[in-house]
Amino acid sequence: MLEGIGLISLAIWVPILAGVLILATGGDKNADGQRTLALVGSLVGFLVAIPLWTGFDASTSAMQFKELSEWVPMFNIHYRLGVDGISMPFILLNSFTTVLVVLAGWDVIKDRVAQYMAAFLIQSGLLNGVFGALDGVLFYVFFEAMLIPLYLIIGMWGGPNRVYAAIKFFLYTLLGSLLMLVALVYLYFQSGGSFEILTWHKLPLAMTAQILLFVAFFFAFAVKVPMWPVHTWLPDAHVEAPTGGSVVLAAITLKVGAYGFLRFILPIVPDASHELTWLIVTLSLVAVVYIGLVALVQSDMKKLIAYSSIAHMGFVTLGFFLFNPLGVEGGLIQMISHGFVSAAMFLCVGVMYDRVHSRQIADYGGVVNTMPRFAAFFMLFAMANAGLPATSGFVGEFMVVLGAVQVNFWWAFLAATTLIFGAAYTLWMYKRVVFGPIANEHVAELSDINSREFLVLLLLAVCVLGMGVYPLPFTEVMHASVNNLLEHVAHSKLAY
């Protein structure tokens, strides 16, 4: 334990303060200074998060780097932070992604630079808060507040239909979270006046209450994941958002939903979770198979990646509800890997969009002739998205499929179809965009990636390959926490 301000607090507040500082520097006159400041802020934010990894004790499932102080004593709300093997990797992933987003928006964003950078930094701090919070209300505050910067990002720097997408995104996610708020208040009274999430884990609850709580939480998190059939906001939001917004959405905010399953639903209402496994598994498999097919017919690259995200997240929720270590860890690995891969895919589309201003697959063809270095990176990420062995995409999917076989062969069979569909839609898109003769004069005029774009893609490529070849460091940290969670979930906590 550090004295004074803890590491998680630093990871939360450093980016937020950096964002406020950037806002204070005013208009676009000093845009370069603001960009530099944003980069410094995001780098410092990432650096302060690194000790969470290096100082992490993987042998225990207990919460680490805990912080506790009173916040609103009247309602027994605390500023209570802590991470375990499940949440810690996401704080790092998020802080890392923020650096990439700042770099990616470096010279693409030309107006209202300060507000753009500040929104992303504040968003990053709030997301770290979501993963670090151990108090129900604190979690909710971060969970809701992060909608505000994302709403502004989509609405201010997005595509032609951005207003519709921004409002749809906000209202859709708010619908889910408001029901969760009632659930949080209900749990407060059931637990005799506590908002501590870990207390709720031990709280006995009757079956009816568990089912109702399950429904309330499920709404909140299923919308965020998003699970079929509440996924419709995602393609809109992704397509309209600027590249950075899509990256943050896909890489991090979707993970918040899945994280909620592990932090709230499974441990707080384990009996309802077992009872309703059929529901989650069905929805997940629909996402994997049906949404995979939907992705196949998209003509817009961003939309295609958005649908592929939904399919990949279906894998995650399926893994969680297998109730075995392979499934849950596979789901978590898949989340991290998807964070890298989807971020990379959106950045690749962004690179092309910045040059041609089109996301339509039909407007491209033969990109490899003019952008060979880019094509190589894009190839790697497309392979990872398809789940090719030796990329990070393979590890998680393989683990989930293995876990599913132990439970039900047909689930595993249906889930495994993603290896076919995923390959089909990703590689087919890749083929149409990158290979073949040069399609039009726009493609002929393309210039290859500059050093800034090269750096961003290189960093992600290292992560994707590194995790694919040697995933042990990732599974190692989550092992104890996952086992503890599964043991906890295996015990009924019905009230007598």
Next chain:
Amino acid sequence: MNFPLPDLLPALPEIFVLGMACAILLVDVLSKDRSLSYVLTLFTLLGAAAITAFTSLPQVQTTFGGQFIDDAMGDVLKLMAYLAAMTAVVYSRNYLGERGLFKGEFFVLALFAVLGMMVMISANHFLVLYVGLELLSLSLYAMVALQRESKQATEAAMKYFVLGALASGLLLYGMSMLYGLTGTLELPRMAAILQAGVKDNVILAFGIVFLVAGLGFKLGVAPFHMWVPDIYQGAPTAVTLFIGSAPKLAAFAFTMRLLVDGLQPAVGDWQGMLAIMAVLSLAIGNLAAIMQTNIKRMLAYSTISHMGFLLLGVLSGTFAGYSAAMFYAIAYVLMSLGSFGLVVYLSQNGLEAEELDDFRGLNSSHPWLAALMAILMFSMAGIPPFVGFYAKLSILQALVGAGFLWLAVVAVVFSLIGAFYYLRVVKLLYFDAPKADVPGLTTAFDIQALLSANGLAVLVLGILPQPLITLCTYAMQMTLQ
């Protein structure tokens, strides 16, 4: 006959405000300088705040034969009312000046309105409550009509007056029934008699129905809400700002005195009525607000839904509910002041910033004002980390604690609908391009500073709500012990 002089100390703030209001009326006749009246008005409110704060005692005091009560809840509400009135007067200065309304009448009427609120807040007797209410209402009617050449304002004033008179009639009728039933007009004695049980429950029920209907009118909750949008839209914006702020605190006090101090034993009777009114207000307020193109009208409907939310706290019938409602009232007044204050501030150099379209692209010309407006809108929508979130949370908590889980669910569903029109304002501020022919703003440093403080208070109280929550809980504890 021997008339002992009552203890005047608990009523000192009221006496001070009355005296000063009369003095300002005289000063206004003798002096040509209207800013003198302005400064004196602010001084009066500050002085009243000082007196209220220094004469405040933790225990409950009554005077004038038990008709007048001075308790912690009253003191807190009064202090907030002075603050709100002061803020409203400062925000209005340039607006009034530009429209030739910067006259002594405005300040005197405002002070009389504040006096009416103070009397309502401190009433311990049906008639005192009524006198305070009428003093407030009559001052407000006149304020709405202040802009004589405006047809819209005159129409609004007429409507306000006629409907207000009707509501007063209903209220008096209900009071007379209860008087006939219990033989007293004093609130605590009525509570004691009702506690012991009364013969005729039909008359009790009827009396409560009339009282609650009158109360509904004054609070502006559905189905008695029809006047709110018309008056908010028709009145000069500075007056709307005034009506939309401090009087809501008085209306809350009025509800508390009437229903909790006087009719607590009949809680079962009024709880159901409030539940219906609250749900209707949430529904009508939020749904109708979506369709508005005029921001004053939109905020009027939003007020209706907020008052519905406030009623949810009161109807839970518990201590936690009352203090949550008080917290909500104060938080609402803060947000309402800020948002109407911005509308007033932007209405300058010939522009009436009344239409939603007038807010288009404010971010590109005045990013700081746009940020303040966005903070206020998100806060009204109940999104953390702003004070509106804690206000909603405390009400929800009180509801669930009192076993009204379904009301809590209804409330959150409607706040989702409400979020839409607040988001639309943010959309106009940030996503849209500015209108071409908007006159530039003349910066008034003091007003802008106060607006900033107002907006930041919404943020800071959202991050650190504890002091305000403690204050409300303490006040309720001292009052209801």
